[in-house]
């Protein structure tokens with residue numbers, strides 16, 4: 001098993017995913033060579049890094065992005081593509097600060113969607129963005145969560161279409177008996193995440209952002225103007241944003257033990273026959289259950305079922321991803337028995353023990369945001385804006401997160417993995433109850 005740090009230092013190409021096979025472009029930005037200057041240097045070209053860079057560039061900042069591998073190489077280019085409102089930890093933030101922040105939190109829940117929709121339109125990004133997502137209840141007790149969410153949507157006069165489905169409607173719409181109900185929301189949806197990331201990177205470049213690929217950052221020299229260093233160059237900037245999430249080990253003194261890498265895995269079937277598609281997902285919505293350890297799936301543009309299952313916290317990938325995920329898929333859809341599996345891949349995302357994204361800064365000018373706990377397409381875009389606001393001195397939203405105390409478990413990667421594996425075992429047991 002390779003450690004995340006080894007993986008980063010090897011300067012890898014994209015994993016063997018459906019997304020890499022259908023990417024609009026094989027990006028080939030130059031490696032960093034020599035000395036560069038910028039207002040802001042971003043480390044990592046996933047959604048956190050690229051969304052922050054694009055927001056800053058739109059506001060007139062000069063920005064350099066330094067990526068160890070390729071744009072979207074990490075979780076951002078490998079994920080389930082589910083555009084789901086909210087982010088893990090928002091309810092905890094609301095509890096911590098009280099009802100006074102309820103409206104702010106509600107707006108933040110949906111802000112990432114707004115940013116993504118605006119950018120897809122403004123920069124003509126072809127990423128198969130579609131509306132429609134169902135949160136499904138596997139257990140009767142989960143129906144209360146659905147009712148609570150729907151009640152808040154009603155109270156707030158949510159302007160987009162949504163509906164609570166009972167067992168029969170869920171069965172009719174999803175072609176499976178696996179669920180006792182669901183909540184469909186047509187503001188949520190799904191997309192091709194790698195193409196979104198690549199498209200946003202191109203938009204950023206068009207706004208003047210300099211992007212460097214195949215350039216692992218080896219360290220940061222702190223000071224009034226910190227310097228981001230690679231083996232072949234450096235970027236000196238007024239501010240640095242660390243956006244390496246589960247794949248980086250920079251600033252270990254400050255960040256060690258804050259975020260744990262968890263693995264999630266996806267298989268992609270062959271394109272399904274029209275009758276099957278109409279049976280299992282006639283509305284073409286994304287689906288994710290309400291378990292702690294989730295199954296999630298959606299149809300690709302060419303009607304493959306992309307089915308994902310979380311998660312491995314042990315730091316070890318399954319030897320055979322198909323063998324690990326296929327039974328989960330067939331449990332929901334026995335009618336897919338015998339369908340060919342064309343793709344299998346996995347990725348790592350950052351998990352925080354209390355589920356609140358770890359946002360903060362070191363020495364006032366090195367910012368970081370990581371650990372969306374598996375729920376990051378929307379959240380990364382919200383946080384890109386929060387980081388850009390903070391760099392401009394507007395700290396209201398930044399402080400909501402930065403003032404949260406996180407439990408750390410310092411120690412080796414292996415030790416962290418074992419401890420978090422116990423955590424997931426606990427959540428699995430909760431799912432079974």
Ligand SMILES: Cc1cc2nc3c(=O)[nH]c(=O)nc-3n(C[C@H](O)[C@H](O)[C@H](O)COP(=O)(O)OP(=O)(O)OC[C@H]3O[C@@H](n4cnc5c(N)ncnc54)[C@H](O)[C@@H]3O)c2cc1C
Nearest residue numbers: 044046047048068074075076079080082217244347376377
């Ligand atoms: C299989 C899977 C399925 C998922 N499904 C969903 C989903 O359906 N919906 C959802 O909302 N979320 C989902 N997630 C979570 C979501 O993908 C992540 O929360 C999000 O993409 C995190 O983005 P990021 O930019 O912070 O990190 P990443 O996308 O991981 O990007 C980090 C980048 O930093 C780079 N980097 C690391 N170290 C260095 C260094 N030293 N120097 C330079 N660069 C460095 C890496 O190469 C990488 O490109 C899923 C995650 C996985 C793995």
